[in-house]
Amino acid sequence: MDGQREREGRAPRRWRHGPPRWNRWGDEEPRPRWPWPSTVLVTAFVLFGSNLAAHAQETERAGLDPFARALLFMTGAALLWRQRYPVPVVFGTALTTLVYLGAGYPYGPVFVAVAVACFSAVVAGHRGAAWAATGTLWAGHALVAHWLYRWLPPPGGPAASWGQELVIATWAVAIVALSELARARRERWARERAERADAARRRADEERLRIARELHDVLAHSVSVINVQAGVGLALLDTDPEQARAALSTIKDQSKEALGEVRQVLDTLRTPGDAPRAPAPGLDRLPELVEQAASAGLTVEVEGKPPHLSPGTGLAAFRIVQEALTNVVRHSGSRHARVRLGRDGDTPRLRVDDDGPATGAEAGGGGNGLAGMRERAAALGGTIEAGPRPDGGFRVLAALPLDAKPATHVKEDDR
Incomplete structure (x- = not known):
């Protein structure tokens, strides 16, 4: 195909990062960039904030060990791919966060990474994946906190209160709702831009x-x-x-x-x-x-x-x-x-x-x-x-x- 184009005098088009993507209005979308600054900032915030949370919850939750820090780093670092692969990233951050909480590590800013991944998935149009990942995280946490806690660290820990589950559920709904609002505004701006172009x-x-x-x-x-x-x-x-x-x-x-x-x-x-x-x-x-x-x-x-x-x-x-x-x-x-x-x-x-x-x-x-x-x-x-x-x-x-x-x-x- 490229040889035919060259013989016809047309140089073949090369894509450095894959073929272009097209939105619902028929306009070519630019290839997403790597969000290095925001990923580094969120990862540092998650690691630093979790250290502070571990000191505040040292009598209630397990302390941070190398495995916990690796989970926190993986959860934050996964956000680097959130614009290119939003669905795997939102499910991946939800899974690593669930493993982190199931291992008895302290609550803290680990939920921020899930919120950012959910926001990116909804804005990219993957609303079902964002809702499913958030619901899976909440259901898994409820299962761990009210049934599996007997066999999971920290040993002898009590079951979580349903009030705490209500707070987590409210937090999850708020995150997804804000993501939906941002998506609606972004689509409206894109629609208005397309109408102006038309x-x-x-x-x-x-x-x-x-x-x-x-x-x-x-x-x-x-x-x-x-x-x-x-x-x-x-x-x-x-x-x-x-x-x-x-x-x-x-x-x-x-x-x-x-x-x-x-x-x-x-x-x-x-x-x-x-x-x-x-x-x-x-x-x-x-x-x-x-x-x-x-x-x-x-x-x-x-x-x-x-x-x-x-x-x-x-x-x-x-x-x-x-x-x-x-x-x-x-x-x-x-x-x-x-x-x-x-x-x-x-x-x-x-x-x-x-x-x-x-x-x-x-x-x-x-x-x-x-x-x-x-x-x-x-x-x-x-x-x-x-x-x-x-x-x-x-x-x-x-x-x-x-x-x-x-x-x-x-x-x-x-x-």
Whole structure:
């Protein structure tokens, strides 16, 4: 497998400490580090505290001997693996602690190591193992303290009181409860981090979609006009050089304008948060669209006065009219179109009609013009109706709200 990757030019990935782990949200978790400082601190605390406890309980419990110290050291040192192998560590510390207590050695901070191991197991998601290990420790201690104590050191020791068992049980439940609380908070933080990452990805996807839509609208319109004028220039190059020169001038002007608009769109990728260098186009530039359509051989009549719109809604309205006129140039056999601007209450409405019929001709290949128009309208909470008219021709009717609001994108096939 590695040889195949090397032949394909991809170096095989090497893992120094094993393959990566993945959490429930699909994010790669970093490999756990060795917790040396905390392990050394807990082990030293257990050994030192047990010495003090042995002096305080020297008449009740057995003194510390080399075996007891070895058990204490093993219990503390096992915590070094608690992040990599939490289940074996929590059961191992519970077992060594039970052996330590069963041998009659004094009570003391040996329970701290069990608490740390239980905490690590619960936080790592092994809740059942932590509860089972803690319950086993308590049950084993109860068995030793109330039945097996007759045959275990120290000789002649009395049975433990049930009040002491209640204290130990309360301590065990408190440790596991605190571990569960820490686990819940950690999962909440991880979930919030994943949600923030998802929101950032969605914003990036929406921005890419917006830029793609802008580029499509700009290039589809401009290239359609250029294609028509190039055809006119080629047809009249020999018979009417002046008309051919006018077509070439239109191509030059249209390409220059298209390059300017493409540059304006791409400028938003320079640095996030930068303001655009030029204002977004709106319906105030409708005369330019009419002039460009006329240069492509399309006569456009405009009815009504452009309504006052916010920059975002104005840009969407401009692009919708632009795309509708581009579709007339590319797909309709009619050389006449009508643009009607009006209101339905507080809702601005745009209507673009042509008399058809559809020719099926393509000026630059199939596109997603109608899908883009619907996405623009839906993103603002508006609607687009596009389709053949009963009396022939084609109609695009857009209703855009004055106040933009987010809505679900609608994707459909182009005309």
